[in-house]
Amino acid sequence: MTHSAYIYDAIRTPRSKGKKDGALHEVKPIELGAGLLTALQQRNDLDTAYVDDVLMGCVSPVGEQGSDIAKMIAQRAGWDESVAGVQLNRFCASGLEAVNTGAQKIASGWEQLVVAGGVECMSRVPMGSDGGAWVSDAAFSIDTSFVPQGIGADTIATLDGYSREDVDAYALESQRRAAHARDNGYFDRSVVPVLDSNGFSILQHDDFIKPQSSMEGLGALRASFEQMGSMGFDAMMIKKYNTLDRIDHVHTPGNSSGIVDGASAVLIGSERAGKDLGLTARGRIVAGAILASDPIIMLTAPGPSAVKCLQTAGLTENDIDLWEINEAFAAVAMRYMRDLDIDHSVTNVNGGSIAMGHPLGATGAMLLSSMLDELERRELRRGMLSLCVGGGMGISCIIERA
């Protein structure tokens, strides 16, 4: 890389249930994003005119999240009119895609300072609001064997032999770790409370975590995708994975990522930006990778993307201290660890989306702030971030502490 892409700050909102009774339902998507930009500005005494671009991932970029929400967030935050903004969508990778693209902008030398993150108010703009060929194009769905992700996750579990108990146990551990991390302040550096226009706090901390979860409780939940599978999707899947005679539907709301509202923002810049603005780098983005594999099972590319990322960086698994895989479904994280032969003890050490929720477009950059905080807390060097992505894509990013 020509220039290093430094991480000067990384923050996120707390996450809350993405439904009417969620704490953030009353907050407009642009306010979630603008609150973070304001926090970045204040925490770093930022001259916003220096910022070249704001990149925001958003997976349902319609309605209140429509028409380039990134630029509107910059405007709402009162940032200098010279600051550009772009909303991008790579499904669940969007937040990390923003980070990787932002890092590329800096690495190329074209830009000096960008904000990369994402925003998703799933309570106000429900998942699927943006339509698309999957839900409107019969020929496409049939010709490309479209199967919903959850059935893909169940298929991974079936192929790999993860039982219901296995995935529930994974989920329980995610809950335990997330609650522990939150309660011990591990997220405090990056979580910025959401405030109303009076400055009153609407939400201080993640409130989606369910520390009281138990194996019994999780075990009692009904499988989410069984009925849908029986309507033909299982058969569609088996057409491709033809050694299977059935799909075990092990995923439930308890061991899948939760629907939540939230936003994230990472301040990425060149060394020169740091010098000009008197900022101290907290970390560096080492490399990023994107690829795609089978779009039908859809969720198996994170491991391969991490391998690709290591190759790009000229590193090996041993060079990575901690790993973050977005817990879209328990089986995704489990497959990732198996693919890369890594242990759960160094993976998602503070829990993940099963416990805290997955605000689609925002999650990728949230992984970064959690990872950076934890590397600092443990005084470790490198972390890998990965997510599974719609369409069979996988995305990864390696960061290291400055």
Place this chain on the structure above:
Amino acid sequence: MSVFNYQKDQQGIVTITMDMTGPVNAMNAEYKVAMHEAVNRLEQEQGLVGVILASAKRVFFAGADLKDLVRATPDHAEEIYRDIQLMKHDMRRLEKLPVPVVAAINGAALGGGYELSLACNRRIAVNHRAVKIGLPECSLGLFPAGGGIVRLTHLIGVQAALDIILASKQMIPEKALAVGMIDQLVETLDDLIPAAKRWLIDVESDTEAARQPWDRKGHKVAGGAINTPKNAQYAAVAPTMLHQKTRGLLPNATAAMDIAFQASMLDVDTALRIESREFVKVVTGAVAKNMITTFFFQLNQINAGASRPQGVAKNPTRKLGVLGAGMMGQGIAYVAAMAGIQVVLKDMTLAAAEKGKAYTIALLAKQTSRGRLDAAKAEVIADLIKPTICDTDLAGCDLIIEAVFENIALKNTITQSTEQYLSDDGHWGSNTSTLPITQLAEASAKPENFIGIHFFSPVDKMPLIEIIAGEKTSDATLAKAFDFAQQIGKTPIVVNDSLGFFTSRTFSTYLDEGAKLLVEGVHPVKIENLAKATGMAVGPLQVQDETSLELSRKVSETWAAMGIVDKWGDGETQRRMIKDMITDNGRGGRHHGGGYYDYHADGSKSIWPGLFELYYDDSVAVVDRDIQDRLIFRQVIETLKCYQTGVLRSVADGNIGSIMGIGAPAHTGGFIQFVNSYGCAAFIQRCEELSAAYGERFNCPEIVKQRAASGELFA
């Protein structure tokens, strides 16, 4: 005993009759307790069929106590939020009772009163003009925050709700029924409770009747959520139309629209919370304070006669003489006739007098054609005006208002030749905006009965009258003028005689500063646009064209003839404008060959290009903020000088007079309240900056320094 009288009848209907301490039911601390207890009891009630919310007072329910609200500061923000949420929670419990609730609206249900009725399943009102229904909060810098925006939006749709809320509309029951604000009318008060009971019995088996529309399955906001395609055009245009009206200076209006938009997309509970949060911000902000202070407390003070002499009996005008049937005279005749006063409209020729009356006939015809007035009534009103050329027709007038040209000799001649026709208890008013009343009164045999009554143009639209007491004007005369102003539905302010009184003198500083900026080389369009951005109704150049530089020239000549030059400051700029514009270019104003603007045949106008040649200098860089502050501070400082020297007798008169007479920005609460809101210390500092940069005319008046020292507000 609760102030909510709770009665359950044999049919299982509970009637809660609100009978709070004091003259009205209001949303105060007592209400909160009473309502909370009532809802607790209702939730426990067995065999309940329905609930009627009724009033023992003449009004159904008044709104929040503005005395509390005007004191709200950001320090109270959390407490206010908690309180309002608790109160709204109880309203929510009321509407979620398993049985229907009826609001039995016997009298005015405005603001909080109407909001309370929105938390009922049905609103039945007595069909009487006194039963005003509406949400007037926005006119006071607030918005309906007791669920008013959220529920009305869900009930009748975003657009319809905002039309009512932003305009602070108050409606008679028939109108309220037509727009869907209420559900049913009864013709008599006696039938109100029985009608409510009949409805409750009718719907006893209908479970949906107890459910608010917004709590029903599949509920859709009338007209759809704001982000549905059919609302796209409205959603894009409505905010900018609002901005055009408010210039973005009324945060309450912006918040109201934003809340309604959001409410249309969100569930009621979430939207109610947003409404509360935004209310806290608005109610603790400066604009609400300014507007409540001026448009409620001070306007009430004025209307209640604070500046009217005490102990003088009401003296309504029976027969009015109007001398001069020109633009002002004909307008005065019209407003007087509309108030049922007999008018003798006199001019030099019968044609002129009749033309003056024709003005009234034309205005009446417009109203009858729009169905606002019936033809018979219009005829009665027109018949009240007698056009004439004979002084003798004025015999018996108990008030004569002379509205001839601004010329002392002419006015004196008329006074002397005509005052003999006044009735024994008659009084003389001179409509002048510039001539000293004390001096005009010298022509009168009874100077104690002589007073200045300054109307604003156009008389039928402008709400203010500036009453000027001369040195010898008696209390009885002042009371007469005051009563007359109220009789014709105007708001009177009372000032002491001084050159230019209050409004003309202050207004002239706006014109002068606009001219100064122009002469300095500031882009003329920029001056106009920045003036409007401050909230002034019209830019200084345009308004100078309307009132005409020609008139300014005449006035200064008249004053010069009286030996008065530059009484209130350096008139150099005005003299230069008169030379440049009138003498050299024949541009005395809109109706004098054009002025700062060219006026085109199609009704449009554009800056006269000569201004650019004469003055514009693109190297001049006065920052926008200075331009705006110069235009406003000149007027504020002049107002303060009027107050400090006793030209203005009260702060209320200064604030209301500046808004209604000069077009001061409403959000400031007027040119004296402006200083309260700006802060005395900050104001002094800003005056010093402006004075250093632009001249002594920006020196801060002493009275502000005194207030800064004492910490006392202008009140």
